[in-house]
Amino acid sequence: xxxxxxxxxxxxxxxxxxxxxxxxxxxxxxxxxxxxxxxxxxxxxxxxxxxxxxxxxxxxxxxxxxxxxxxxxxxxxxxxxxxxxxxxxxxxxxxxxxxxxxxxxxxxxxxxxxxxxxxxxxxxxxxxxxxxxxxxxxxxxxxxxxxxxxxxxxxxxxxxxxxxxxxxxxxxxxxxxxxxxxxxxxxxxxxxxxxxxxxxxxxxxxxxxxxxxxxxxxxxxxxxxxxxxxxxxxxxxxxxxxxxxxxxxxxxxxxxxxxxxxxxxxxxxxxxxxxxxxxxxxxxxxxxxxxxxxxxxxxxxxxxxxxxxxxxxxxxxxxxxxxxxxxxxxxxxxxxxxxxxxxxxxxxxxxxxxxxxxxxxxxxxxxxxxxxxxxxxxxxxxxxxxxxxxxxxxxxxxxxxxxxx
Amino acid sequence: xxxxxxxxxxxxxxxxxxxxxxxxxxxxxxxxxxxxxxxxxxxxxxxxxxxxxxxxxxxxxxxxxxxxxxxxxxxxxxxxxxxxxxxxxxxxxxxxxxxxxxxxxxxxxxxxxxxxxxxxxxxxxxxxxxxxxxxxxxxxxxxxxxxxxxxxxxxxxxxxxxxxxxxxxxxxxxxxxxxxxxxxxxxxxxxxxxxxxxxxxxxxxxxxxxxxxxxxxxxxxxxxxxxxxxxxxxxxxxxxxxxxxxxxxxxxxxxxxxxxxxxxxxxxxxxxxxxxxxxxxxxxxxxxxxxxxxxxxxxxxxxxxxxxxxxxxxxxxxxxxxxxxxxxxxxxxxxxxxxxxxxxxxxxxxxxxxxxxxxxxxxxxxxxxxxxxxxxxxxxxxxxxxxxxxxxxxxxxxxxxxxxxxxxxxxxxxxxxxxxxxxxxxxxxxxxxxxxxxxxxxxxxxxxxxxxxxxxxxxxxxxx
Numbered sequence: 001x002x003x004x005x006x007x008x009x010x011x012x013x014x015x016x017x018x019x020x021x022x023x024x025x026x027x028x029x030x031x032x033x034x035x036x037x038x039x040x041x042x043x044x045x046x047x048x049x050x051x052x053x054x055x056x057x058x059x060x061x062x063x064x065x066x067x068x069x070x071x072x073x074x075x076x077x078x079x080x081x082x083x084x085x086x087x088x089x090x091x092x093x094x095x096x097x098x099x100x101x102x103x104x105x106x107x108x109x110x111x112x113x114x115x116x117x118x119x120x121x122x123x124x125x126x127x128x129x130x131x132x133x134x135x136x137x138x139x140x141x142x143x144x145x146x147x148x149x150x151x152x153x154x155x156x157x158x159x160x161x162x163x164x165x166x167x168x169x170x171x172x173x174x175x176x177x178x179x180x181x182x183x184x185x186x187x188x189x190x191x192x193x194x195x196x197x198x199x200x201x202x203x204x205x206x207x208x209x210x211x212x213x214x215x216x217x218x219x220x221x222x223x224x225x226x227x228x229x230x231x232x233x234x235x236x237x238x239x240x241x242x243x244x245x246x247x248x249x250x251x252x253x254x255x256x257x258x259x260x261x262x263x264x265x266x267x268x269x270x271x272x273x274x275x276x277x278x279x280x281x282x283x284x285x286x287x288x289x290x291x292x293x294x295x296x297x298x299x300x301x302x303x304x305x306x307x308x309x310x311x312x313x314x315x316x317x318x319x320x321x322x323x324x325x326x327x328x329x330x331x332x333x334x335x336x337x338x339x340x341x342x343x344x345x346x347x348x349x350x351x352x353x354x355x356x357x358x359x360x361x362x363x364x365x366x367x368x369x370x371x372x373x374x375x376x377x378x379x380x381x382x383x384x385x386x387x388x389x390x391x392x393x394x395x396x397x398x399x400x401x402x403x404x405x
Numbered sequence: 406x407x408x409x410x411x412x413x414x415x416x417x418x419x420x421x422x423x424x425x426x427x428x429x430x431x432x433x434x435x436x437x438x439x440x441x442x443x444x445x446x447x448x449x450x451x452x453x454x455x456x457x458x459x460x461x462x463x464x465x466x467x468x469x470x471x472x473x474x475x476x477x478x479x480x481x482x483x484x485x486x487x488x489x490x491x492x493x494x495x496x497x498x499x500x501x502x503x504x505x506x507x508x509x510x511x512x513x514x515x516x517x518x519x520x521x522x523x524x525x526x527x528x529x530x531x532x533x534x535x536x537x538x539x540x541x542x543x544x545x546x547x548x549x550x551x552x553x554x555x556x557x558x559x560x561x562x563x564x565x566x567x568x569x570x571x572x573x574x575x576x577x578x579x580x581x582x583x584x585x586x587x588x589x590x591x592x593x594x595x596x597x598x599x600x601x602x603x604x605x606x607x608x609x610x611x612x613x614x615x616x617x618x619x620x621x622x623x624x625x626x627x628x629x630x631x632x633x634x635x636x637x638x639x640x641x642x643x644x645x646x647x648x649x650x651x652x653x654x655x656x657x658x659x660x661x662x663x664x665x666x667x668x669x670x671x672x673x674x675x676x677x678x679x680x681x682x683x684x685x686x687x688x689x690x691x692x693x694x695x696x697x698x699x700x701x702x703x704x705x706x707x708x709x710x711x712x713x714x715x716x717x718x719x720x721x722x723x724x725x726x727x728x729x730x731x732x733x734x735x736x737x738x739x740x741x742x743x744x745x746x747x748x749x750x751x752x753x754x755x756x757x758x759x760x761x762x763x764x765x766x767x768x769x770x771x772x773x774x775x776x777x778x779x780x781x782x783x784x785x786x787x788x789x790x791x792x793x794x795x796x797x798x799x800x801x802x803x804x805x806x807x808x809x810x811x812x813x814x815x816x817x818x819x820x821x822x823x824x825x826x827x828x829x830x831x832x833x834x835x836x837x838x839x840x841x842x843x844x845x846x847x848x849x850x851x852x853x854x855x856x857x858x859x860x861x862x863x864x865x866x867x868x869x
Contacts, residue, residue: 112807113834122839126741143833 004072006038006065009045011304015066016040017173018059023049025057028081035072038065041177043306044267044299047071054078062170077156095366114142128152165251174268185328190366193325198377198385199348200356201343203227206388218283224338225261226285227391228313231384232336233257233278234395236311239377241308241369245331251368260309260329261289263296270296271329273309312337323359334364336381406513408434408739411527411539413519413682416444418714419545420503422502425734426543429571435512436519436529438681441496442503443769444547446723447714449567452499454587457570457594458754464754465597465630466511472791483598489571520683524707528683541709543733544689544697546682548675548715555642556582556671561607562645563669566591574747576600578666580652582640584611586753588672589627593755596630603664605654607673609636615751616765616814618780618800619770622818623759626796636663643669670707677716692718703733711737725749748831749832757783757797760824763812763831766802779837779860783817785868788848794818799857801827808836808862819850826854837861 006016016038024028024035029049036057038045049055053076059065092366117125117132121144125132135152137144171179185191207222214222236243236257245252257278260271272292277285295301312329317340326337337360344357360381364374384390393401409431412423419435420442426433441448467481507514517531527537550565552558553729558678567593575598582589592602604611610620611627611634624634637657644651652664679695684691690706692698697705697712704711711733714726728744735742753759769776784795797817803810813827830840838859845851852868860866 111836112809113836116834118833123740123742126743140839316849327807 002076003070004035004047004050004076006067006071007045007047007070008067009040009043013040013303014047015064017062018063018065018071019044019172021057021061023055023057025055027055028078029043029053029055029074039173040303041173043266043301043303047280048165049074051076052386064173073342111141113140115144116212117144117149118146120146124149125152130243170397172267178268181330182327185330189330191328191363192366193221193361193363194371194374194378195323195359195361196382198358198360198382199346200224200385203384203388204356214283218286220283220286220290222282223286223289225289225313225315226282227338227385227388228338228381229259229261229274229277229285229289230391231381232259232311232313234384234391235377235380237278237382238395239369239373241373242334242364242377244333244367244368246368247331256310258308258310260312260332261292262312262314263293265296265299265301267299270301270306271309271312271399272296272301272305273307312336313340317341317358323361325361326363328363328365333368334362334377336378337361337363408432408513408540409819410434410541410543410734411436411519411537412543412545412815413527414545414547414714414716415442415503415514416545416547416714416726417446417723418547418730419444419543420506420730421727422543422545422668422713422730423512424506425731426737427512429734429738431734431737433506433510433512434515434539435507435526436515436517437618438516438518438531441500442507443496443500444516444545445758447499447503448496449570451723453492453496453570454566454590454594455754456495456748457488458590458756460488460491461594461597462756466723472491473793483575485572485575485598485619492570502627518681521687521689522683524710525688541737542711543730544679544682544705544710544712544716545714545730546678546716547726548721549678550587550671551578551674551676552671553582553640553673556640557643560665560672562650563643565671567592570656571648572668576666576668578603578668580605580643580650580664580666581672582643582652582669582671584608584613584634585672585674586612588670589623590754591670591672592632593627596627596632600631601666602630602632603635603666604632605635605638605640605652605664607637607639612753612759615753615759616800616812617767618798619759619761619814619816622797623755623757626757626816627659627755628749635662643671644812666843675715675721678802679716695864702795703729704735704736719746720749720751722749722751726753745832748828750824750828752824754821755846757794757817758819758821759816760820761812761814762811762824762827764802765812765814766800769802774811776811777803777805777808777837777861779803779857779862779866781856781860781866781869783850783853785856786850787850788850788852789818791848792818799853801840801854801857801861803837803861808838810835810837810858810861813854813857815853817850817853823851823854826851838863 018036019035019039020036031049031052033049033051035047038047051074053074056073058070058072065071115132115137130142130152135144135148138148139145211222240253242255243254256276259277261272262269262271274288311332312335313328314335315338316324317338321339323339324337326335328335339359341356341358343354345352346355362374362378380395384395389398410426411434412419415435415437423433423435451600464483503813504863515529517529517591520528522528525539527539529535558565566587576595578601579595581604596602611624638654639655640652642653649665649667650669652669654662656662687710688707689710690698697716699705699712699717700770703713704842713729713733715721719725731741732744747842748762750760750762780798780800783789783797789795797813802812810831815823839864841855845855856866856868
């Protein structure tokens with residue numbers, strides 16, 4: 001008897017949720033066959049059979065199980081059922097009487113009779129105007145019984161009255177974590193938000209001019225994300241408190257910028273990290289963003305890829321947000337919110353001109369970041385974006401640099 | 406008086422419709438032109454013929470099988486008058502039962518001929534004349550025996566089923582024109598009582614709408630009883646010569662042949678009966694075969710007027726009429742009932758009995774559907790041997806691919822009752838294997854159904 005325990009899946013993870021059993025108790029499993037999918041606070045994992053044998057599961061879908069706890073047993077002494085798998089099964093399957101195997105299967109399989117209603121059920125359905133095809137029959141081979149028809153009636157009447165159905169669903173592990181951490185961030189930090197606006201014309205001009213060449217040279221599209229990440233890195237290095245963690249009575253400063261990017265994934269919001277973003281080129285940042293966003297969409301992000309950011313960028317603009325206040329992702333101290341780009345009437349050099357404007361918001365923990373730093377940080381980001389050459393000079397005026405001032 | 410529903414005709418279609426209407430809260434009237442309720446079925450059809458069939462079967466057993474059973478009796482005599490009396494008693498009790506049911510359901514019964522004044526007014530002409538107002542009407546006037554051109558029914562020697570149920574003597578030679586259900590049942594009665602029976606049939610088989618195996622098996626059994634069959638014969642005339650009857654027909658070669666007997670039963674089918682209804686006053690249309698034309702809801706061309714049973718299209722069977730009576734009543738109440746016409750069983754009360762439901766093998770062959778066939782003979786059953794009723798078989802036709810039962814055909818003792826199992830199975834779209842896997846009590850005739858189902862499933866009957 002081989003015991004299968006929940007493996008350690010990452011630092012700080014103490015429990016997982018069984019999200020789906022791919023095999024059930026009594027099934028004969030082959031080595032390396034997928035047994036079940038587990039879900040932690042941050043990611044989904046697969047658990048495979050370590051040996052072949054008959055499976056006994058411990059725990060149901062939705063159960064929370066601690067790391068190291070027994071989740072299944074495999075009876076490795078059990079015989080591989082005849083006709084079940086790889087080696088020489090086909091001959092054996094043929095020998096068993098045809099009619100017999102058919103009958104066994106019929107209880108679970110859809111047959112010619114599935115969905116056919118008996119006389120009483122047929123009348124009830126006709127009167128309720130329900131097509132038998134819309135109903136899953138509970139009778140033998142999926143036949144629609146009288147009670148199926150009666151129940152179908154109830155369901156439809158409730159639907160017909162302006163859809164006031166309530167649906168209760170268990171929170172996923174990810175959602176529970178998100179909820180706990182957001183409340184903690186709100187309650188345990190002195191969070192406030194500062195705003196600014198960015199004239200996006202210089203970047204857009206630059207993009208329009210070079211995007212084809214950029215793609216040709218680097219193999220990735222030139223987006224806004226790289227400019228923002230780069231601008232943030234410049235500002236972070238100038239205002240280290242924004243890039244710091246508060247740890248009890250100590251402040252931990254980072255001399256690198258690990259920028260977390262908030263991505264909307266099928267199972268919820270995930271924040272993969274771009275490591276050492278300060279030392280990456282625009283092209284490197286773009287390809288890293290592409291890679292991480294793709295993995296997020298496919299639920300393939302590893303735990304490592306999602307932990308340890310020092311600052312977060314979130315882009316509500318993709319959903320059409322004009323302005324909103326992001327919430328800090330602890331233990332980080334600040335988060336930059338990007339928004340949509342809208343053509344607005346602005347005054348430049350005494351003239352009213354139309355410019356593509358993006359409002360930006362920086363939420364920060366006032367306990368370690370002063371107003372001067374937060375506002376200065378955001379202004380620096382704004383300057384770098386409105387004058388992308390500054391990204392080359394780490395924010396210093398190139399002319400001053402030239403003159404050695 | 407004003408009614409929600411008026412039913413014209415009190416046969417199994419009409420009186421059942423009336424009861425269902427009353428159950429559904431309609432104020433209901435029932436009109437019957439004869440003195441007793443129940444229509445053809447109760448008075449001159451199903452019930453009296455079964456009474457005589459049972460009586461004659463007892464006589465047949467007393468003279469043929471008792472000896473083998475170890476019962477010696479001398480001087481067994483037919484008392485035809487008593488037989489007819491008993492039959493009349495059975496009919497009376499049954500008809501009185503309908504009277505009781507009408508009272509119980511508070512249905513007003515009007516005795517007299519019902520005819521339309523307009524679509525909402527019915528004139529009842531009985532001992533007195535009265536008009537009743539009605540919101541809706543159900544026409545259930547049934548059918549009458551039909552005849553052939555050149556055949557004048559005189560009701561003395563050239564008779565219909567009605568007269569055959571009240572004979573004063575046992576025919577020496579009964580000539581039966583038509584090899585359908587009625588002729589064979591009544592022929593069986595008199596064959597058992599000693600008559601010579603000659604069946605003259607236009608087609609090449611008896612009970613032509615049923616599965617071919619059944620008609621072949623039944624022919625064999627009836628021949629043993631003394632039936633003689635003349636197929637492909639076209640009857641031209643029948644003449645009452647006073648003391649006997651001469652029937653002239655063309656045989657299969659077109660030669661004229663003559664039959665002589667003391668009675669001639671004309672049983673060539675029945676025709677819908679609508680005369681006296683004055684349908685024109687309501688505007689109700691008939692089809693080209695004299696049936697009342699109805700739509701899928703059994704409503705006529707005049708909204709609010711429905712028709713059911715023998716007077717509309719479909720098999721002329723009491724149980725079909727009953728289903729239609731319920732169907733119409735429920736339809737009028739806004740419900741949506743359904744009748745599966747394919748699953749109305751056909752039954753013949755000869756001995757052995759014959760019954761079938763669903764598709765016949767001939768129909769399946771014609772449609773090109775792939776099917777499997779399993780059959781099982783009654784003689785292989787312990788129950789059949791114990792009672793010496795060994796004629797017959799059960800035959801099950803199932804879809805070759807899905808195993809769904811498509812038709813069940815039986816001939817044997819009490820198969821008119823056994824067919825109910827097949828109807829239930831088919832209403833729920835059972836497979837042959839489903840039936841084969843259900844426990845059937847032992848020893849019974851029903852075991853033949855299970856065995857035939859095993860045979861149809863995979864040629865694995867146990868007792869063969």
